[in-house]
Structures are given as C-alpha cells and as structure tokens.
Amino acid sequence: MMDIAELITPQSVLPTLKSAGKRQLLQELSKRAAQLTSVDEKIIFDSLMERERLGSTGIGAGTAVPHGRVPGIARIVGLFARLEKPIPFESVDDKPVDLVFVLLTPVSAGAEHLTALARVSRIFRDRVICQKLRGTTAADALYALLTDRTASHAA
Secondary structure, eight states: OOOGGGTOOGGGEEEEEOOSSHHHHHHHHHHHHHHHHOSOHHHHHHHHHHHHHHSOOEEETTEEOOEEEOTTOOSOEEEEEEEEEEEOOOOTTOOOEEEEEEEEEOTTOOHHHHHHHHHHHHHHHOHHHHHHHHTOOOHHHHHHHHHOHHHHHHO
16 A cells, blocks of 8 residues: 655645646646756646646645656655645636645656556545645644545545
8 A cells, every 4th residue: 555655745735826727837846846856847847738728627625636747756755735825727626725745756657657646536525634735734734634644544
C-alpha cells in the first residue's frame, strides 16, 4: 500500500496559493515542482496540460488531481496546494477547485501511477479530511493531515 508520505514532503505543501485560473495554477505548480525535481518547468507544465486536454482532472467537491508522466523524473513526486480562493477547473461537478494534489510520475511508471492516484482520490473523497484541509493555512498541519496514516487508510 503506497503511503502519501512517499509522495510529498513538507516542502511540497503550498498552504495559501493564489491563482486566477487553471492555466496559471498549473504554471505555478510546475515551477514549484521544477524546484523539487530539477526537471525543467516547461516539461512538467506541458505534461500536465496534455493530460488536462484529455479531460479535466477536477474530480468534484472542490478537488483536483492534475497528473502527468514526466521525462527525467526518477520516482513519483507529489505537490499539494490549498488555494486562497477557489478557481474554475471544468470539474466533473462544475464546482470551482481549492484543493489540488499534483502527481508527477516517471514515463516508465506502471501500476504505481494508478496506485498513487487512487490514494490521493481516497483522501479527497473524505469530506472530513477536506474540511480540515480547508480549515488551516499552516503547512505543517496540512502535511500532517495528508500523511496521517489512520485517516488515509480508513477511507
């Protein structure tokens, strides 16, 4: 069972990100991911946008899981962002998004890519966890909520 703590570090939690829209958000997250991975931010951005063109990764209830396969990444890397104001994201339920978890996977990743997506989706389907994530702007508290094994395994 993959653990969220394997995907994110306290440095990859962005507690009060400002963004005007989806494209700007994905650019900002790509820039942050580039700092964490040493992979060019344009490569990351292009990968995320390519996936969005197939269909929005907004999974409903104000949450989104943008993801993509990125050349040059050695392992799955995650970033979590709590947005200051919800933004339109063309989500399945047409609700704006304010909780975003980005997953970047190696091009060669097989099932672990799907496993990681399933773990994140499970957290975002838990209304109590989402409420708590929306209720704090402290990066360490957000990290603790996301990596709490009891919460993420209970769902």
